[in-house]
Structures are given as C-alpha cells and as structure tokens.
C-alpha cells in the first residue's frame with residue numbers, strides 16, 4: 001500500500017506503476033461545504049480530464065475504471081470517460097439498505113419547500129481502458145473451427161439443392177410461418193447457430209439433410225462444450241469481471257456512512273462494503289488499485305482486506321493522517 005500526499009495532477013506523472021483498476025471518488029463540485037469541494041463544474045471538467053489522461057497511462061490494457069459523481073455532473077463525466085476510455089455503464093447507487101430502507105438525508109428531507117427532486121442517488125461511471133475486441137475475435141475464429149463440420153453439412157446441402165438463399169428463405173417462411181432469417185443463421189460462419197427442430201425438419205423437407213435432428217443436437221452440444229473449454233486459453237486477454245448477485249446489475253443498494261456513525265471519518269466517505277465489492281469484481285486477486293482522490297482511504301482499506309495492492313493519492317494532510325491510521329488499523 002502506498003500513499004502519496006499531494007495534488008494527483010502533480011503526482012501521477014511521477015509514478016511508474018501498472019494498475020489494474022482505477023477506482024476514484026473526486027470532488028462533487030459545490031455539493032459539500034468543504035474547502036476541497038469549492039471547485040465549479042468547469043474546473044472539475046478540467047481536473048478530471050487531466051486526471052483521466054495521466055491515470056490512463058498507468059493502467060494495464062485490460063484495466064477497469066470506476067469514477068463516482070454527483071447526478072448533476074454525470075453528463076459531463078460521461079463525455080470525459082468516453083474520450084479517454086470505453087464507457088460501459090452508468091451505475092446508480094441508491095442510498096438504501098439492501099432491503100430497500102431509505103438511509104440518506106432523503107429520510108429526513110422536508111418535502112414541501114423542494115423545487116426539484118431530492119438526490120437520493122449517486123452515479124458511478126464504469127469503463128474499460130480498451131475493449132475486449134481481440135478476445136472476441138479469437139473466440140469467433142475458434143468457434144468457426146470447432147463448428148466447421150456442422151457448418152459444412154448445412155453448406156453442402158444448400159449447394160446440392162442449387163437454390164438461391166432468398167428462395168430457401170421464402171420456402172422456410174411458408175413452411176414455418178415465421179420470419180426468422182434461416183439462411184443467415186444456418187449458412188454463414190459468423191452468425192451460425194443450430195436451427196430449432198421445427199426449422200430443421202422444415203428445411204429437411206426440401207434440402208438434402210439426411211441426418212436425424214437428435215444426432216445433430218448431440219454433436220452440437222459436444223462441440224459447444226469443446227469451444228467453451230478451449231476458449232479459456234484466451235482468458236488473459238479479457239478484462240477481469242467477477243460480480244456477485246447483489247451488484248451484477250447497474251442499480252446498487254448500499255447504505256451510506258451517515259454523520260454520527262462510529263466508522264465516519266470523512267464528509268464524503270464511501271461504504272467499505274461497496275468499495276470492497278467493486279475491487280473484488282474488477283481487480284484480479286494479484287492486481288493493483290489506483291485512487292487519485294483517496295479521502296479517508298476507503299479504497300486502501302478495502303484493497304487491504306481483499307488482498308490487492310493499492311496506490312492512493314490525497315491532497316489534504318489531515319486526510320493523509322486519517323488514511324495512515326485507518327490502513328494500519330484495518331484488520332485482514
């Protein structure tokens with residue numbers, strides 16, 4: 001665990017690391033009364049643009065990126081994230097317990113004076129440094145090789161019939177009464193899939209397809225299993241992603257760390273269990289997490305508990321002292 005005290009824009013260019021996850025919670029822009037949140041929207045755009053550029057250079061090709069923001073800033077952050085990375089999701093963090101109990105300022109809000117809707121959520125923009133293009137390209141090639149005997153069986157039947165694809169398609173629609181694009185899925189390599197029994201039997205009534213559907217289905221299952229096993233050799237080309245049942249969708253429920261609670265160390269502290277879930281979902285077990293706006297060091301504590309390395313940067317001296325004490329006291 002390494003902690004740097006200073007401005008992330010000055011520290012990032014000095015680092016020589018390869019991080020697997022950028023997980024960071026920047027200022028919100030005039031939401032909190034704290035000094036660090038006095039920055040306006042344009043200032044925050046400039047800060048995050050420079051931070052994403054500098055941090056991006058320290059990320060491995062298959063790294064994931066999470067950046068928190070206040071809902072009113074999400075449109076601007078999305079533009080920045082798209083510019084630097086591949087934006088994948090805009091996660092909504094509902095400040096409720098898992099059972100749906102309201103657990104934020106919204107629980108105490110006075111409704112009558114409101115002139116807009118009360119923010120009970122935050123956004124977490126999720127991105128990848130690169131896309132998984134190479135992985136899918138290799139998988140597609142492998143699938144084509146493994147399924148080749150079945151593809152050839154259908155292709156030979158089409159050639160032997162002398163019919164044009166459009167004629168086959170029209171005949172299939174008459175026979176099945178459905179508009180499924182049989183020719184595209186049965187005769188092309190990239191979109192090939194096993195026809196249903198109904199489709200196969202309709203096609204076999206006018207194309208030379210002598211095999212029984214059950215035999216073909218058994219062969220297909222065996223070949224699909226071979227494909228699933230063989231493609232594991234490409235796994236190192238793929239971004240690590242191991243979500244759990246409670247956070248596999250883009251709507252998350254975690255109770256916030258409310259003022260007055262025993263664990264509260266920072267006005268903007270994130271729930272430890274949420275950060276821990278983000279790390280175990282997106283950072284490989286031997287990986288490294290980078291946080292450029294560390295606050296009270298929740299990312300560091302969660303990384304320590306999860307057995308990942310972490311590099312933290314925080315501008316405020318008092319926060320750095322809190323982080324040092326917190327990490328030292330975090331039990332594994």
Ligand SMILES: C[S@@+](CC[C@H](N)C(=O)[O-])C[C@H]1O[C@@H](n2cnc3c(N)ncnc32)[C@H](O)[C@@H]1O
Pocket residue numbers: 006007008009025026027028036266268269270271292293294295296297298299313314315316319
């Ligand atoms: C939203 S808080 C992070 C809270 C943290 N997630 C937690 O759980 O405690 C943002 C933090 O970023 C720090 N900060 C603001 N600008 C910074 C900069 N340019 N470089 C490094 N830290 C900065 C602030 O001091 C503040 O503690």
